[in-house]
Amino acid sequence: MAEPLEISGLVKTYRQPVLDYLDLVVSGGVFALLGPNGAGKTTLVSILTTLVRPDAGVARIGGVDVVRDPAGVRRLVAATGQETTIDDLLTGHENLVMLGRLLGLGARARARADELLEQVGLVAAAGRRVSTYSGGMRRRLDLAASFMTQPYVLFLDEPTTGLDPVSRRRVWDDVRTLASTGTTVFLTTQTLDEAEALADRIAVLRQGTIVADGTAAELTALVGGQRIDLLDADGRLVHSVETDGSAGSVERALAALAPHQRGLQVSLHSPTLDDAFVALTRDHEEVAA
Amino acid sequence: MTALAPGSSTLAERGVGPLRSSGIFIGRSLRHALRDGEGLTMAVALPVLMLLMFVYVFGGAIQAEGYVDFVVPGVILVCAGFGASSVAVAVNRDVTLGAMRRYRTMPIVSATVLAGHIVASLLRNLLATSIVIAVAVAIGFRPTATPLDWLAALGLVAVWILAITALFAFIGLVSSSPEAANGYGFALLFLPYLSSAFVPLETMPEALQPIARHQPMNPLVESIRGLLVGVGEPPVAISLAWCAGILAVAAVLIVWGFRRSRDR
Ligand SMILES: Nc1ncnc2c1ncn2[C@@H]1O[C@H](COP(=O)(O)OP(=O)(O)OP(=O)(O)O)[C@@H](O)[C@H]1O
Numbered sequence: 313m314a315e316p317l318e319i320s321g322l323v324k325t326y327r328q329p330v331l332d333y334l335d336l337v338v339s340g341g342v343f344a345l346l347g348p349n350g351a352g353k354t355t356l357v358s359i360l361t362t363l364v365r366p367d368a369g370v371a372r373i374g375g376v377d378v379v380r381d382p383a384g385v386r387r388l389v390a391a392t393g394q395e396t397t398i399d400d401l402l403t404g405h406e407n408l409v410m411l412g413r414l415l416g417l418g419a420r421a422r423a424r425a426d427e428l429l430e431q432v433g434l435v436a437a438a439g440r441r442v443s444t445y446s447g448g449m450r451r452r453l454d455l456a457a458s459f460m461t462q463p464y465v466l467f468l469d470e471p472t473t474g475l476d477p478v479s480r481r482r483v484w485d486d487v488r489t490l491a492s493t494g495t496t497v498f499l500t501t502q503t504l505d506e507a508e509a510l511a512d513r514i515a516v517l518r519q520g521t522i523v524a525d526g527t528a529a530e531l532t533a534l535v536g537g538q539r540i541d542l543l544d545a546d547g548r549l550v551h552s553v554e555t556d557g558s559a560g561s562v563e564r565a566l567a568a569l570a571p572h573q574r575g576l577q578v579s580l581h582s583p584t585l586d587d588a589f590v591a592l593t594r595d596h597e598e599v600a601a
Numbered sequence: 602m603t604a605l606a607p608g609s610s611t612l613a614e615r616g617v618g619p620l621r622s623s624g625i626f627i628g629r630s631l632r633h634a635l636r637d638g639e640g641l642t643m644a645v646a647l648p649v650l651m652l653l654m655f656v657y658v659f660g661g662a663i664q665a666e667g668y669v670d671f672v673v674p675g676v677i678l679v680c681a682g683f684g685a686s687s688v689a690v691a692v693n694r695d696v697t698l699g700a701m702r703r704y705r706t707m708p709i710v711s712a713t714v715l716a717g718h719i720v721a722s723l724l725r726n727l728l729a730t731s732i733v734i735a736v737a738v739a740i741g742f743r744p745t746a747t748p749l750d751w752l753a754a755l756g757l758v759a760v761w762i763l764a765i766t767a768l769f770a771f772i773g774l775v776s777s778s779p780e781a782a783n784g785y786g787f788a789l790l791f792l793p794y795l796s797s798a799f800v801p802l803e804t805m806p807e808a809l810q811p812i813a814r815h816q817p818m819n820p821l822v823e824s825i826r827g828l829l830v831g832v833g834e835p836p837v838a839i840s841l842a843w844c845a846g847i848l849a850v851a852a853v854l855i856v857w858g859f860r861r862s863r864d865r
């Protein structure tokens with residue numbers, strides 16, 4: 313049986329290589345692709361949703377080739393992009409109804425729109441023009457639009473970038489509910505916590521290829537645990553030790569300090585995406601060497 | 602939790618054919634037009650004001666008797682051009698603000714969104730044209746046309762609106778922003794002044810006369826004038842040829858522009 317998503321040897325070059333012989337298979341669930349600005353996340357999603365043609369390589373959605381049969385792929389996917397794709401001049405309800413009718417729901421589109429507006433908490437705003445919506449409301453409406461008919465694979469390109477923490481959590485909740493019925497979700501994000509909150513499996517995109525791939529726990533293990541940093545008066549890092557966050561480990565780390573170091577500032581920090589990239593690319597190079 | 606029962610349609614059924622999607626998009630564009638009260642008012646008010654201005658302000662100086670009969674066909678064409686230019690903005694909004702991105706990933710012929718804009722513009726402009734004609738009649742326009750002449754004249758106006766609307770749809774596809782798309786609208790608004798729409802060709806400087814004579818507005822104005830008030834032989838065939846030519850060029854450009862707008 314064909315996998316929801318199979319990519320092999322995918323290449324896309326703009327001025328420089330963006331995707332460089334990328335291989336990836338996603339077998340279902342929620343998959344997160346993690347990468348910094350310019351890593352090629354949007355480019356990859358655009359190729360998989362038939363918006364952009366790759367220069368080389370093969371990508372299939374449920375066995376259907378994105379280049380040979382784009383119309384077939386469009387029947388299987390839905391995408392909520394980094395920028396919203398909602399019609400500002402229509403109301404939230406009108407937007408969903410129109411998209412539903414385009415998807416072939418006919419007269420059932422209204423009921424489905426009501427249902428989804430309720431799910432994403434936009435009933436009160438449903439009759440208002442989208443131009444009056446906040447960024448978070450637009451994002452949620454856009455998300456609902458992707459579910460007017462359930463897609464086989466849903467692409468979410470940085471669904472929470474630019475949202476405040478509360479809206480962010482709201483969107484996460486919506487993704488969880490909407491994805492709980494068997495749709496395979498392909499999510500891109502810049503933040504580890506988002507990947508961790510939503511995904512069963514996480515891959516890191518760097519320099520056009522996947523440099524790490526696994527569960528949140530596996531990736532965190534690669535990155536290392538929390539660290540205790542000791543900083544001098546100017547904020548320079550003097551010493552850094554790994555810790556499991558327990559009182560005992562902090563005590564041991566502090567006991568090891570020389571008396572003249574007692575004036576240092578202590579800061580406990582969790583691995584950031586930066587740490588992840590540093591660690592993951594280093595590992596990658598070691599493996600390659 | 603019933604909400605996400607796997608859709609009411611199976612995956613294979615997702616999507617509609619191009620006719621259905623055109624219909625849906627026409628409905629969308631008409632809704633935009635109705636909702637944009639200012640735009641609709643302007644599209645009607647401006648040509649009416651222009652008509653009044655030409656008849657009452659310039660009319661006396663340009664040509665005394667029967668100037669209203671002379672000038673109405675020109676105003677109708679200006680009105681068409683003005684109305685059509687808003688399509689460039691509408692199309693550009695779709696391309697630059699993201700809506701097109703979604704349509705292109707949906708199981709439909711996404712280019713039918715253009716059909717929506719074009720047909721809605723045609724309907725809106727025909728409405729504006731009818732109002733202009735009604736006002737013209739109210740202030741003394743006395744057409745001598747038979748019902749058949751009327752039909753021919755309106756048909757010609759419709760074909761002209763279609764042709765330039767298509768051209769503006771292309772401009773909307775390739776412009777970098779809605780503002781830029783709007784700017785191009787002005788170019789076509791000048792064409793009628795350089796034709797026999799408002800003053801007879803013979804009164805223009807000799808250097809300008811050939812240009813004014815060999816541009817599409819000229820045979821169109823003369824055709825409409827000929828059909829409605831019976832002055833001279835209407836060059837209908839030449840007018841239709843111009844419209845067909847513009848439409849053909851616009852169609853080729855749209856196909857090219859639509860592909861190009863993909864990678865943006
Ligand atoms: N149409 C294009 N023309 C030229 N270069 C492009 C085009 N689209 C993307 N790029 C380049 O490809 C690279 C990857 O871009 P992409 O938008 O895929 O990154 P991203 O991972 O989505 O970044 P972000 O987190 O900022 O959204 C960037 O260097 C970008 O400048």
Ligand SMILES: [Mg+2]
Nearest residue numbers: 353354355394
């Ligand atoms: Mg991006």
